[in-house]
Amino acid sequence: MKIVQVTDEVSLKRDLDAGTSEQREAVEKIIQDVREKGDAALLSYTEKFDGATLDSLLVEKAEVNAAYEQIDPGVLNAIRAAIVNIHDFHQRQVQQSWMTTKEDGTILGQKVTPLDSVGLYVPGGKAAYPSSIMMNVIPAQVAGVKQITIVSPPQKDGSIPASVLVTANELGITTIYKVGGAQAVAALAYGTETIQAVDKITGPGNIYVALAKRAVFGRVDIDMIAGPSEIVVLADENANARYIAADLLSQAEHDERASAVLVTPSQDLADEVKAEVIRQLETLPKREIAQASIQDYGAIYVTKDLEEAVNVTNELAPEHLEILTEDAMSLVGRIRHAGAIFVGPYSSEPVGDYFAGPNHVLPTNGTARFSSPLSVDDFVKKSSVISYSKQAMKQNGASISALARLEGLEAHARAIDIRLEDE
Amino acid sequence: MKIVQVTDEVSLKRDLDAGTSEQREAVEKIIQDVREKGDAALLSYTEKFDGATLDSLLVEKAEVNAAYEQIDPGVLNAIRAAIVNIHDFHQRQVQQSWMTTKEDGTILGQKVTPLDSVGLYVPGGKAAYPSSIMMNVIPAQVAGVKQITIVSPPQKDGSIPASVLVTANELGITTIYKVGGAQAVAALAYGTETIQAVDKITGPGNIYVALAKRAVFGRVDIDMIAGPSEIVVLADENANARYIAADLLSQAEHDERASAVLVTPSQDLADEVKAEVIRQLETLPKREIAQASIQDYGAIYVTKDLEEAVNVTNELAPEHLEILTEDAMSLVGRIRHAGAIFVGPYSSEPVGDYFAGPNHVLPTNGTARFSSPLSVDDFVKKSSVISYSKQAMKQNGASISALARLEGLEAHARAIDIRLEDE
Known part of the structure; x- marks a missing residue:
């Protein structure tokens, strides 16, 4: 697992499989x-x-x-x-x-x-x-x-x-x-x-x-076409390296192309997590998959401070984000892009996969910038309802047909005029 | 404009232009x-x-x-x-x-x-x-x-x-x-x-x-890739044929492939609207476009009763629906699929295009079955937030790791177990 001092652009984006x-x-x-x-x-x-x-x-x-x-x-x-x-x-x-x-x-x-x-x-x-x-x-x-x-x-x-x-x-x-x-x-x-x-x-x-x-x-x-799964852990020096390593591996075991990333201002934590990942990998049944994922798509980004770590996290726009910092809840408001945000040491990502209640179908591949978890909204549709009154037509009809004519749509204007004429 | 006794399947669907x-x-x-x-x-x-x-x-x-x-x-x-x-x-x-x-x-x-x-x-x-x-x-x-x-x-x-x-x-x-x-x-x-x-x-x-x-x-x-515009007017014998004809033409002038349809149980209204459409077409600046649209994609469906007219309307799932019947508002609850529903004689479709307030970007081509008007929802995204407590972890951890193991995801289970062990 590579430890990287953040310098330039970071991204979780991988090419989607478009098929042959x-x-x-x-x-x-x-x-x-x-x-x-x-x-x-x-x-x-x-x-x-x-x-x-x-x-x-x-x-x-x-x-x-x-x-x-x-x-x-x-x-x-x-x-x-x-x-x-x-x-x-x-x-x-x-x-x-x-x-x-x-x-x-x-x-x-x-x-x-x-x-x-x-x-x-x-x-x-x-x-x-x-x-x-x-x-x-x-x-x-x-x-x-x-x-x-x-x-x-x-x-x-x-x-x-x-x-x-x-x-x-x-x-x-x-x-x-x-x-x-x-x-x-x-x-x-x-x-x-x-x-x-x-x-x-x-x-x-x-x-x-x-x-x-x-x-x-x-x-x-x-629904969305999901890409490989992702987790970003945003942590400071107080976080438990064993928990973080276990959570990173829980994503990595899904797929060789899954991505598990730690973002932290603490070089010590970075080193500890790296060692823990290697240690815990040893006994995993899906070791080969997890190892490939960690090698190719895993990373530890060390930032100059927590502020920069938050910015990097927003740039990554991860599917799953865990925040393991002091007063983790206070950072939630600064997260602009994430499918699901897991706050504090007991909010291990599998808690959300199975049990807590929120949906585990989440935007991947950086699409958390503009997409949402699967929700009730995805199974309803909306219809606008407009019941215009005679009085409203009399009062606003001229404005409406003026706007229609501005766009060169004479039949639109006449549909209004024919009602105004009757008054 | 063809007048058709409804017998079998009806549809507004046209092939989307996928480009050469x-x-x-x-x-x-x-x-x-x-x-x-x-x-x-x-x-x-x-x-x-x-x-x-x-x-x-x-x-x-x-x-x-x-x-x-x-x-x-x-x-x-x-x-x-x-x-x-x-x-x-x-x-x-x-x-x-x-x-x-x-x-x-x-x-x-x-x-x-x-x-x-x-x-x-x-x-x-x-x-x-x-x-x-x-x-x-x-x-x-x-x-x-x-x-x-x-x-x-x-x-x-x-x-x-x-x-x-x-x-x-x-x-x-x-x-x-x-x-x-x-x-x-x-x-x-x-x-x-x-x-x-x-x-x-x-x-x-x-x-x-x-x-x-x-x-x-x-x-x-x-946003959605919009197809040609559509209007369906659901009307009974009390409706004003001149208004209906004007509203049908206001869609027809958009595009040769636009679709303007009247669904009514009244043969008399069907005949009147047909005559009015022909009459009003005469003096339209965009006569050629509107005429082509009416000829190729326009229709008047005569149904055996209002019940059947409502069913046909739902089958069509139109972008714009006007209801011009006695007590039109009472039918709104029976409309399952429509982008926008215009209720009563003064709710001419251009009222919604320009002025009333609801969005005019609406699902076309039958997609009102599952899509909604453009809305504030389209410019936000949601993130789930999960802050699990130590007590909740102790109480539910075993259930969570059991579910993970049921799916063969051992690393998921261990991310939970490692926290339970610490207690």
Whole structure:
């Protein structure tokens, strides 16, 4: 892990994987096939890519019941507690419709309406994270989305991991289809005999899923295309180096391209954290991944003071930011760009990944400059409401048609004039 | 204008113009040039595409002062009144940061932060709409964005239309650059010697502008890529056919591909509106455009009852919806998808384009199913805040590491365990 005296520009930006032209063509073909052949295409691709021969795409109630047998009761309780916390946090994001009235009788407003339907992509195999299901489904449910569909690629024996089925069931989601990849995204965007088309597709996936989401975007909405995960720890000399090293490694184990960075004015802390990272790496099951990430995308930036450390942090605009300084909370107001801010020594990043309540789907790759965590807002849309009164029209009509004519839009002006003439 | 008995699926969707491969390559080259050569590239493209040879990109104060001489005082007053109304409406969209505390000492919250900087593209020539400036700048200002830059292609003599300069000045915007096309978008995304890079680019433009916005998306944020404008009028037998025809034509004059649709259970109204459209078309300055739009994308759908008319309207998910029925307000709750809803006979769509207060940048092409009008929300981003307490860690740490291990993420679990061990 390199220790760097900050001098010039710093950045977490990595090139997004745009796929090869072969991959993009393969995805286009799959989408076309699903549009033309529907379920038959889904079953055939599932056989080809997942090695599973299915009679039916839909997960049966009996499979869900069987899944409960495989889940440790302690884990089940943890899932239930997490759901309560996540639900509670997102409930606070709910925006109400509002209306305002004017003395001339005009009514203006903003109507908030949940999306009709959402599809959630859940990756297969080792990346089938129950926490992703909670983090995507709960804001949609809180928003009031009525139809929520989960798609996930089956294992070779045609099954879906027990943790996925149990988590979905705990959330009350019963519509789960055994299909993954670009074919699942195509099915959610266009619909098939079995799978109903939805208005928005969210959830992580491999490059084929990402390319398929890009391809159907516009027809349906999608969530952000996430880059590799990132953590920045902003710490002073009082921070615990062991905690920091552990937290940096918790990001690094995700992906060789994940980025774990410490920013500190303390050279001593920098040295300690470096040593701790090396020590803790030794016994990690995902040592190789974490080591590659630390080597290629990890860094310790030593700054001349805390002020500069805050500036560097803002330049990095990280997905996850931990602040481990004296009076950490007082720095929150100076953080302009971060997906989630973890304050103080007990706010280890995994607390937010699983349990505290805020969403773990966060802007990566420097996009925290302009993007927000996944939220209830992502599952509603707004409509403006304008009820103009006769009096308001009489009073303001001439101004409105003057503005229309300024822009050379005579038919706009006449739509106003025709009403004024009637008075 | 065709009158159709509704039978099957209806849709406003048109293919979005994705540009030709020549256009996409031209845009890529322009972006590359601006990145490499900065201002020199901007000045050279401005000479090439706009026919203007400039000494300086920045609009001078003297030019702004001179612009006021050219503006009719009545129009200036209308601009000022519109600004007040638009500001007032958007002020109501402001979301506050919030925090919530738990008895165990945990603090959770959502911090709302304005974007640092925004660039607004204003098209040149006849499409230089002062109303677009108001509708893009005001929500950004209300959000608290400090740096707002306007770019707009100059006319051959190197000038920017007076209406643009005056409107910008009335809004307090002094950073206006004489540059348009893909080169302006590239400058806003990457910065040049003169033009500072921004975090988000908004505003309409031609195909080159749209392609450039797509190309820089990810590095910076962009607003939606708007399709041709649309209006749906939902009306019953009590509605005024002259008003409806005038409002349909006010959309149709925008663009040959604009879409103007009446949905009504009344065959009589359908016949009357058709006759009125033909009559009013006669004397329109933009008759040819409006006629083409009405012919190719206009329609009157006659439904069996009002219920079906509401359903058809929701299927169309229009950008603009006018409701001209008895007790129109009572139908608003049944509209699930519309960018803006204009209620009653005096809420002609141009009222919203210019003056009432709500934003006129609205989702087109059926995307009102999942998208919202441009708003203050588009110029802020949110960060989650998590301050976990020692007590909360002791109480919940085991659940958190159990969930991490369920997902096979051992380093995540250890980041929790290392804190539990210290207790």
